[in-house]
Amino acid sequence: MTLPRSAGRQMKLFHLESPLLQRLGGEFFQGLPSSPGVYFFFASKAGNDLLYIGQSGDLKARLTSYRHVTPEKNARRTLRLVQRTQRIEWRACATPAEAVELERVLLLEYRPPFNRAGVWQGEPWWLRVEPGEERLQLALSRQPEGIGPLPSGFRHALGSLVRCLYRSLHPEHSLAEFPLGVFQHRFPLQIVLPVPQTRVAEVTEMIHGYVSGEVARLEPWLTALLAWPQELERMTWEEEVEALKRFAKKLGKEPLGVS
Secondary structure (H helix, E strand, C coil), X not given: CCCCCCHHHHHCCCCCCCHHHHHHCHHHHHCCCCCCEEEEEECCCCCCCEEEEEXXXXXXXXXXXXXXXXXXXXXXXXXXXXXXXXXXXXXXXXXXXXXXXXXXXXXXXXXXXXXCCCCCCCCCEEEEEEEECCEEEEEEECCCCCEEEECXXXXXXXXXXXXXXXXXXXXXXXXXXXXXXXXXXXXXXXXXXXXXXXXXXXXXXXXXXXXXXXXXXXXXXXXHHCCCCCHXXXXXXXXXXXXXXXXXXXXXXCCCCCC
């Protein structure tokens, strides 16, 4: 299913002036070299919270183009990337071929969340789901134990699944009350998910079902999130549900029939 776009709603995310121009200033874009290279988008003004890696034969032309991102012309994913970017760095290369190769190596090493799954080849994952008293412990590993093998992009899909499940289980909590690390760009390899004791078995079955392609029990939960009353948060759940649908399709099993 393709969710309908609301240009009016998306426009609220942007000022008339480019968000990147506001944050970085015109001098930043004027000083970029017109040479091949690799560029990096970060979510804060300092730190290693990398969002995206790209490459271009002309860094100045490519990065300047991000100043003109609009809801009418660009995908929602690109809009979200620009809105979250607080810092851009770049590394010049001698040739376009060198830039392409450097991007390939760095994508494999860092796997930023806004680079689409499948642009790199990675090792498979295995997932362990361990029920406990009023909790589930989830653990991702490269070791063949638990559910697997799962595609290399499963780490991101698991993050979307956990966030959706937690919101459905705890509608009274603010996003700030979600478990520590659940909104990290690289989802933790281990996390404890608080679950009411009466629903531990149900949530365990839904996680197993999603991974195995038996998704019917999960669909009503996701459908409810798409009708979340707060508009800005609802946009978050729309993105998360789309991510889950894409991964279910990638598994080649029963698709998510969420509408």
